Amino acid sequence: MEQKDITVEDFRHVLDNFPTVRTIALVGEGEPLMHKGFFEMARMATDRGIRVVTLSNGSTFSSSNVKKICAVGIVYISVSIDSFDPSTFAASRIGGDLTQVLTGIKRLADYRDSHGFQYPRIGLKGTLFDQTQNQIPAIVAMAKSHGVEIFEGFQPLNPMSTYLPIYPTEKLKALDTDEMGQVTAAILRDSAKALTQLKSVSQFCEDEGIALSKNGRGNGLRPNCDEEWVYALLSGDITPCCQIKTPISSNWNLTSHTLDEVFADTLYENTRFNLWNGLFPDHCKGCFKTNV
Ligand SMILES: C[S@@+](CC[C@H](N)C(=O)[O-])C[C@H]1O[C@@H](n2cnc3c(N)ncnc32)[C@H](O)[C@@H]1O
Numbered sequence: 001m002e003q004k005d006i007t008v009e010d011f012r013h014v015l016d017n018f019p020t021v022r023t024i025a026l027v028g029e030g031e032p033l034m035h036k037g038f039f040e041m042a043r044m045a046t047d048r049g050i051r052v053v054t055l056s057n058g059s060t061f062s063s064s065n066v067k068k069i070c071a072v073g074i075v076y077i078s079v080s081i082d083s084f085d086p087s088t089f090a091a092s093r094i095g096g097d098l099t100q101v102l103t104g105i106k107r108l109a110d111y112r113d114s115h116g117f118q119y120p121r122i123g124l125k126g127t128l129f130d131q132t133q134n135q136i137p138a139i140v141a142m143a144k145s146h147g148v149e150i151f152e153g154f155q156p157l158n159p160m161s162t163y164l165p166i167y168p169t170e171k172l173k174a175l176d177t178d179e180m181g182q183v184t185a186a187i188l189r190d191s192a193k194a195l196t197q198l199k200s201v202s203q204f205c206e207d208e209g210i211a212l213s214k215n216g217r218g219n220g221l222r223p224n225c226d227e228e229w230v231y232a233l234l235s236g237d238i239t240p241c242c243q244i245k246t247p248i249s250s251n252w253n254l255t256s257h258t259l260d261e262v263f264a265d266t267l268y269e270n271t272r273f274n275l276w277n278g279l280f281p282d283h284c285k286g287c288f289k290t291n292v
Contacts (some may be wrong), residue, residue: 003030006234008037012044017254021090023051023210033060051210053076055125059096061104069108070117076209078123078152079105082199083133084138101147111146123150123205129157133183136190140197153199154190156183159286162245166225175286185287225289230259238262240272244283 058079082092089098236255237247
């Protein structure tokens with residue numbers, strides 16, 4: 001996907017424009033820790049009393065990054081681990097080094113504990129393929145033994161239209177077969193077991209006083225969709241779900257409209273209403289959440 005970093009100045013404006021924000025996730029399609037302004041932005045947020053969470057491939061938990069992560073007070077960091085097998089992991093992560101990731105997680109947990117930091121708590125996330133669909137129990141055991149405490153969740157290869165142009169041809173084959181359904185079913189089955197080994201994100205949020213039920217807003221009918229956030233693109237366009245990455249309406253843009261105006265927009269309301277009821281718009285075509 002096109003890689004583009006938010007500027008530190010734009011991030012400052014976002015914080016200025018949303019003074020009531022309490023928790024912020026510094027995430028994107030790329031690797032947050034590779035952003036040169038990552039720690040500056042994190043500090044800017046924590047200085048305002050905002051909790052910062054993030055999501056990483058775990059490959060750059062060097063001694064100096066580990067110190068900075070703890071010092072800036074990042075509350076939660078989840079690490080993506082797609083396989084327990086180093087060669088499968090390397091294939092999925094294009095040269096990724098599983099040992100380096102696991103060593104880094106342990107380095108972070110050890111530094112945190114030996115220096116009296118409460119945070120960050122460390123979570124687990126990942127993407128499963130047909131050949132790795134039964135690996136959640138082994139990944140969980142391995143991650144737990146290196147300091148992971150929270151199970152955030154796994155997802156199958158994303159079959160939505162925004163992703164298709166970036167896949168190699170051989171991966172496209174896997175998307176229109178029963179394999180997707182099988183992977184989703186395996187994830188559901190093994191996630192329940194994983195939650196007997198690791199704390200759930202909902203529990204973590206409850207412990208930390210972060211309002212996140214994962215069940216949609218108060219009058220929502222359908223879990224999984226219409227979660228309690230908006231997803232913002234660097235252009236200022238927002239969508240009701242992070243799986244929808246194509247701007248739907250020019251009225252849903254935070255450079256020209258306030259959040260309240262977007263929420264009051266009829267199309268926005270209708271889209272959320274449809275998500276609640278499982279009436280999925282075209283933008284949701286292929287999303288694994290529509291099968292859950
Ligand atoms: C896009 S990554 C970005 C953050 C960080 N670099 C990482 O690796 O976790 C966020 C999550 O999306 C998952 N992911 C990335 N590409 C995906 C795809 N095409 N289909 C499904 N999940 C994907 C990753 O496994 C990861 O857990």
